[in-house]
Amino acid sequence: MTRVRELSPYVELNRAQWRELRDSLPLPLSEDELVALRGLGEPVDLDEVADVYLPLSRLINLQVAARQHAHSTTTGFLGEDCGTKVPFVIGVAGSVAVGKSTTARILRTLLARWPDHPRVDLVTTDGFLYPKAELVRRGLMHRKGFPESYDRRSLLRFVTEVKSGAREVSAPVYSHTAYDIVPDEQHVVRQPDILIVEGLNVLQPGPSLSVSDLFDFSIYVDARTEHIASWYVDRFLALRETAFANPNSHFHHFAELSDPEARVEAEHLWSTINEPNLVDNILPTRPRATLVLRKDIDHSINRVRLRKL
Ligand SMILES: Nc1ncnc2c1ncn2[C@@H]1O[C@H](COP(=O)(O)OP(=O)(O)O)[C@@H](O)[C@H]1O
Ligand SMILES: CC(C)(COP(=O)(O)O)[C@@H](O)C(=O)NCCC(=O)O
Numbered sequence: 001m002t003r004v005r006e007l008s009p010y011v012e013l014n015r016a017q018w019r020e021l022r023d024s025l026p027l028p029l030s031e032d033e034l035v036a037l038r039g040l041g042e043p044v045d046l047d048e049v050a051d052v053y054l055p056l057s058r059l060i061n062l063q064v065a066a067r068q069h070a071h072s073t074t075t076g077f078l079g080e081d082c083g084t085k086v087p088f089v090i091g092v093a094g095s096v097a098v099g100k101s102t103t104a105r106i107l108r109t110l111l112a113r114w115p116d117h118p119r120v121d122l123v124t125t126d127g128f129l130y131p132k133a134e135l136v137r138r139g140l141m142h143r144k145g146f147p148e149s150y151d152r153r154s155l156l157r158f159v160t161e162v163k164s165g166a167r168e169v170s171a172p173v174y175s176h177t178a179y180d181i182v183p184d185e186q187h188v189v190r191q192p193d194i195l196i197v198e199g200l201n202v203l204q205p206g207p208s209l210s211v212s213d214l215f216d217f218s219i220y221v222d223a224r225t226e227h228i229a230s231w232y233v234d235r236f237l238a239l240r241e242t243a244f245a246n247p248n249s250h251f252h253h254f255a256e257l258s259d260p261e262a263r264v265e266a267e268h269l270w271s272t273i274n275e276p277n278l279v280d281n282i283l284p285t286r287p288r289a290t291l292v293l294r295k296d297i298d299h300s301i302n303r304v305r306l307r308k309l
Pocket of ligand 2: 201
């Protein structure tokens, strides 16, 4: 184990060192299950689940118990009922196209296999983007994914209600096909043991209480900006045969583009929207994460940085 710097709040481990912390926890995931969790262009294999995600699942399992204990201490101090469980909330942040959704889905599946917290729910923050009409009204159509394109107050209220133990809390749902919020769809969260909140900007601090203040643990999925740019372009090219091929897709007009034409479009979207958002808004939140998963150019996670203080 190497210390990042003397007196640093972080400890940095390479994959071999991190793998040791699995502590013989069995692998509760099959190849078929993993394939179903992988996003487009995400090559994560069972070795990576065993080396990286199992130690993480073990660490979070320990922290759920510790958090519950800390909560009971506070409720006992207040003379309130110590028996109620407060959902443990995990934030997953990182750039567009870095693979956050795959990380969040693998984590959700692994955490749900522990008998002490089987109910794990996952919400993506795209549901809290303003609807297209509102983004147009605010002049934010080219700022989708920037902090100001989200209804941050609703997101904060949603997580607060889940943490307060509300029986049912609804989140709006976003569709990449429609490029908009789906008017009549809701994701209903019913008293989970763990809630994962995944999105570009979940670690953003705010002028007052923000959603990251409610996180018990947070993960930043990280890679070099130029590697993420190439993953974004490759995924855009691949989407022509999948999502863009759907005539209802907002991006359907890209489906027929040649490789060089599609590359130009993807590079334009990257350099005008997603890269500035990464550099200006997302990367500055990285130091706030409890854990940073650092990916190599082949998407494999080769380093882990844990905040220990
Ligand atoms: N235009 C699109 N059409 C359909 N699916 C998309 C589109 N853009 C991104 N996705 C999918 O949405 C999910 C989230 O993508 P993104 O926000 O880039 O985060 P990440 O790649 O970090 O998970 C991914 O599974 C991705 O494949
Ligand atoms: C929907 C997103 C803003 C991500 O939302 P998140 O769930 O991370 O809050 C992003 O995937 C997106 O579509 N960005 C717009 C720019 C682009 O299409 O690349």
